[in-house]
Amino acid sequence: MNDAIIEIRELTKTFGATRALDGFDLSVAEGEVHGFLGPNGAGKSTTIRVLLGLLRKDAGEVRLLGGDPWSHAPELHRRLAYVPGEVNLWPNLTGGQVIDILGRLRGGLDEKRRQELIARFELDPTKKGRSYSKGNRQKVALVAALAADVDLLLLDEPTSGLDPIMDSVFREYVERFRDQGGTVLLSSHILAEVERLCDRVSIIRAGRRVESGSLAELRHLTRTSVVAELARPPAGLAEISGVHDLDVEGTRVAFEVDTPRLDAAVGVLHRAGIRTMTATPPTLEELFLRHYGDDLSAGEGSPETEETA
Amino acid sequence: MTGLGRLTRFSLRRSRILIGAWTAVLTLFVYTSAAATDSLYKTPADQISAAESINTSSALVALYGPILDVTSLGELAMTKTTVTYAVLVMALAIALVRRHTRVEEESGRAELIGGLAVDPRAPLVSAVLVGALTSLLIAVLAAVADIAGGLPVAGSVWFAGSWLGVGLVGTGVGALCAQLSPNARTCGAVAAGVVAVLYAMRALGDTTSAHWLSWLSPFGWSTQLRAWSDPRGWVLLLDLLLAVALSAVALGLRARRDLGAGLFPERPGPAVGSPRLADALALNLKVHATSLVVWTVACAVLGALMAAIVPSIGSILDSAGTRDLMERIGGVGALQETLVAALVSVAAIIVSCFAASVVGHGGGEENDGRTEEVLATATERSTTFLAVALLALGGVAWLLVVTGAAMAVGAVGAAVSAGQVLAAALVQIPAVWVVAALALLALSWHSRWAVAGWGLIVAFFLVGPLAELLQLPGWVAGLSPYSHVPKVPADPVSVGPLLGLTAAAAVVVATAWWRYRERDIG
Numbered sequence: 056m057n058d059a060i061i062e063i064r065e066l067t068k069t070f071g072a073t074r075a076l077d078g079f080d081l082s083v084a085e086g087e088v089h090g091f092l093g094p095n096g097a098g099k100s101t102t103i104r105v106l107l108g109l110l111r112k113d114a115g116e117v118r119l120l121g122g123d124p125w126s127h128a129p130e131l132h133r134r135l136a137y138v139p140g141e142v143n144l145w146p147n148l149t150g151g152q153v154i155d156i157l158g159r160l161r162g163g164l165d166e167k168r169r170q171e172l173i174a175r176f177e178l179d180p181t182k183k184g185r186s187y188s189k190g191n192r193q194k195v196a197l198v199a200a201l202a203a204d205v206d207l208l209l210l211d212e213p214t215s216g217l218d219p220i221m222d223s224v225f226r227e228y229v230e231r232f233r234d235q236g237g238t239v240l241l242s243s244h245i246l247a248e249v250e251r252l253c254d255r256v257s258i259i260r261a262g263r264r265v266e267s268g269s270l271a272e273l274r275h276l277t278r279t280s281v282v283a284e285l286a287r288p289p290a291g292l293a294e295i296s297g298v299h300d301l302d303v304e305g306t307r308v309a310f311e312v313d314t315p316r317l318d319a320a321v322g323v324l325h326r327a328g329i330r331t332m333t334a335t336p337p338t339l340e341e342l343f344l345r346h347y348g349d350d351l352s353a354g355e356g357s358p359e360t361e362e363t364a
Numbered sequence: 365m366t367g368l369g370r371l372t373r374f375s376l377r378r379s380r381i382l383i384g385a386w387t388a389v390l391t392l393f394v395y396t397s398a399a400a401t402d403s404l405y406k407t408p409a410d411q412i413s414a415a416e417s418i419n420t421s422s423a424l425v426a427l428y429g430p431i432l433d434v435t436s437l438g439e440l441a442m443t444k445t446t447v448t449y450a451v452l453v454m455a456l457a458i459a460l461v462r463r464h465t466r467v468e469e470e471s472g473r474a475e476l477i478g479g480l481a482v483d484p485r486a487p488l489v490s491a492v493l494v495g496a497l498t499s500l501l502i503a504v505l506a507a508v509a510d511i512a513g514g515l516p517v518a519g520s521v522w523f524a525g526s527w528l529g530v531g532l533v534g535t536g537v538g539a540l541c542a543q544l545s546p547n548a549r550t551c552g553a554v555a556a557g558v559v560a561v562l563y564a565m566r567a568l569g570d571t572t573s574a575h576w577l578s579w580l581s582p583f584g585w586s587t588q589l590r591a592w593s594d595p596r597g598w599v600l601l602l603d604l605l606l607a608v609a610l611s612a613v614a615l616g617l618r619a620r621r622d623l624g625a626g627l628f629p630e631r632p633g634p635a636v637g638s639p640r641l642a643d644a645l646a647l648n649l650k651v652h653a654t655s656l657v658v659w660t661v662a663c664a665v666l667g668a669l670m671a672a673i674v675p676s677i678g679s680i681l682d683s684a685g686t687r688d689l690m691e692r693i694g695g696v697g698a699l700q701e702t703l704v705a706a707l708v709s710v711a712a713i714i715v716s717c718f719a720a721s722v723v724g725h726g727g728g729e730e731n732d733g734r735t736e737e738v739l740a741t742a743t744e745r746s747t748t749f750l751a752v753a754l755l756a757l758g759g760v761a762w763l764l765v766v767t768g769a770a771m772a773v774g775a776v777g778a779a780v781s782a783g784q785v786l787a788a789a790l791v792q793i794p795a796v797w798v799v800a801a802l803a804l805l806a807l808s809w810h811s812r813w814a815v816a817g818w819g820l821i822v823a824f825f826l827v828g829p830l831a832e833l834l835q836l837p838g839w840v841a842g843l844s845p846y847s848h849v850p851k852v853p854a855d856p857v858s859v860g861p862l863l864g865l866t867a868a869a870a871v872v873v874a875t876a877w878w879r880y881r882e883r884d885i886g
């Protein structure tokens with residue numbers, strides 16, 4: 056892929072005995088907002104630190120904006136801005152000072168946008184580092200990042216301390232950034248945010264990619280739950296592969312079905328005469344609970360393996 | 365007080381390595397001092413003349429305090445420990461209290477504790493208990509070490525009492541200083557300043573006619589206790605009263621302020637960064653600006669105060685006996701030169717602490733993720749390394765220049781010229797650079813080793829006297845970079861060792877630089 060802004064293949068990173076990344080793959084195309092999801096300790100922050108050239112990879116290929124993030128960090132960093140998961144400010148510098156110095160260290164920032172962001176985020180730039188609340192510390196880092204003229208934003212759980220109103224301001228600016236051709240890698244635990252913002256999503260677990268694709272594709276790979284009232288008891292529903300948790304009580308049926316097998320399942324219902332039916336597509340929550348909750352040995356059940364099988 | 369017992373046990377457990385290591389080193393030092401002294405002097409006359417020669421040297425009196433009873437073996441054996449090494453006892457007490465109060469508040473961990481069923485006063489009271497218990501532990505072990513080393517039991521116990529007293533005062537100083545600023549480093553710096561002033565007051569009082577100054581300092585009390593002959597037990601009450609008063613004031617201040625806050629509310633600052641704040645070097649300089657100013661003023665004041673002893677040396681030793689002795693060892697001029705050399709060697713150790721604090725802070729910046737924020741911009745690794753290295757290396761050079769200049773001013777009227785005094789301070793720079801370079805190497809190895817600089821300073825400070833007492837081979841004492849500095853102005857400036865030290869520092873800094881560029885950040 057030529058237009059890949061981030062291209063990671065088989066990335067491995069260990070800390071002593073801990074394998075934080077274990078053959079991890081990730082590809083982020085130009086102009087997309089890419090959601091980066093995974094349970095605590097899965098390796099999201101580690102991936103971002105490798106992308107920033109802060110951590111040295113043990114094995115694998117990493118390309119960022121067409122360069123090697125370890126050996127060309129300063130040049131590449133002119134074209135990106137980073138918001139860490141936990142923002143620590145200098146205790147004796149004000150928020151305004153921090154925004155300006157980070158901007159200058161990056162090679163300049165848009166003065167007009169800086170003013171605008173400070174106003175929109177309702178940030179008091181005259182407070183000293185330690186007197187900011189958690190959310191306000193995060194806003195300082197967000198203003199510094201969003202006011203920069205860059206091609207790529209690396210955001211590690213950037214909104215974990217923001218209130219809902221500030222959250223929507225954040226979304227607005229990320230969308231604007233994307234509309235102007237920017238690329239975003241957004242690690243987050245807030246599924247609603249991912250759902251609204253992201254074009255594509257990668258899920259990491261225990262240092263490996265377990266899923267990647269657009270939300271529509273991911274939905275397609277999971278189960279739809281179906282509840283129906285039929286004219287007659289259905290015949291042969293249990294035989295259809297991909298039907299789970301089947302519960303038949305006379306003419307009332309409830310089950311879950313892998314989305315690719317939905318058509319076959321509904322076919323059986325149709326032959327039994329559908330009176331009423333609701334089919335609920337999987338919520339994002341369910342999607343992620345499946346990936347977060349399973350232990351890895353139960354991976355056979357994952358849609359990806361089933362599809363290739 | 366709810367939670368006090370648990371908190372205290374928890375703190376003691378968390379600091380067990382610090383307490384254990386420090387206590388072991390001090391006990392070992394006391395034991396070797398006690399055991400070695402007896403064999404050093406063959407006759408009582410030898411012993412007395414050794415004690416008298418210490419008393420005639422203002423340099424040694426300024427460093428160690430006087431020997432009040434020249435016939436006492438115990439007092440001679442404990443010359444260095446009574447005052448000089450008691451500084452380490454006080455420093456440990458301060459470090460412990462600060463660690464379990466302000467450092468916890470600054471890191472936010474204190475909030476975790478504050479949310480539990482714990483009395484709000486308990487953290488401070490518990491930290492004071494930790495300081496007091498540790499002082500007691502050191503005192504008991506010091507008494508045992510002295511007795512095991514063959515010194516009289518009563519004197520050993522009184523001497524240990526003086527250490528306990530100093531430790532308790534340190535606990536109180538630590539508790540009070542920890543209330544002042546939301547910044548743990550500022551609190552530490554204020555406490556260190558208090559120790560330096562107390563030490564300097566005693567040095568002035570012991571070596572000039574203003575003896576009352578010694579009575580204003582707990583270090584002076586340790587000598588005036590006269591542990592080894594005719595002890596004045598009530599002097600220990602002074603320590604106790606002062607410690608209780610300081611702790612009580614600290615508790616009062618604590619009750620009046622919010623968790624994590626300083627005495628004064630935080631004032632708003634500029635809404636924009638000045639254009640000069642444009643690179644990592646400027647940023648680091650800005651972060652350390654207050655500390656640098658405080659250090660500069662402290663070095664100037666202490667340098668002038670300490671050097672003020674120098675001109676008066678001739679007069680206070682103006683008795684027939686001592687004049688005779690003085691002429692034999694080279695006259696007033698030679699005496700003053702030795703004193704200057706001794707004072708600058710102390711200054712070198714104090715100034716090294718600035719380097720340790722800058723490098724240790726660099727490690728803290730990395731642990732807290734601020735180095736990461738800087739390196740995520742277009743800043744090179746080399747720049748963040750240099751920001752720390754240049755401040756540490758340049759800072760100590762600047763501080764020694766200031767110290768030297770202030771001492772030259774303070775010593776006006778002495779037989780030693782201003783140029784000689786300044787030179788004496790400047791030749792210390794390469795040795796301090798070696799210490800700073802080693803601390804940088806530790807930081808470059810891993811951010812969590814960044815505080816190693818403090819340990820190095822203590823180790824280099826102790827290795828010479830320990831090697832002498834244990835009669836270890838010469839190269840052991842030579843491990844300390846301070847031991848290679850020519851004793852200017854008593855000795856001439858010899859270029860060889862200075863170049864050697866500078867080259868060693870350069871090699872170590874280069875290694876540190878290389879390593880810093882290769883390793884993981886965070």
Ligand SMILES: Nc1ncnc2c1ncn2[C@@H]1O[C@H](COP(=O)(O)OP(=O)(O)OP(=O)(O)O)[C@@H](O)[C@H]1O
Pocket residue numbers: 070073074075093094095096097098099100101102140886
């Ligand atoms: N510097 C380090 N030293 C040792 N282990 C580390 C280090 N950094 C990360 N790890 C380990 O690597 C693994 C991945 O951590 P990482 O911070 O990347 O997780 P994460 O996906 O960002 O989690 P979260 O959602 O909680 O932020 C964890 O097991 C963590 O303990």
Ligand SMILES: [Mg+2]
Pocket residue numbers: 099100101140211
């Ligand atoms: Mg993380």
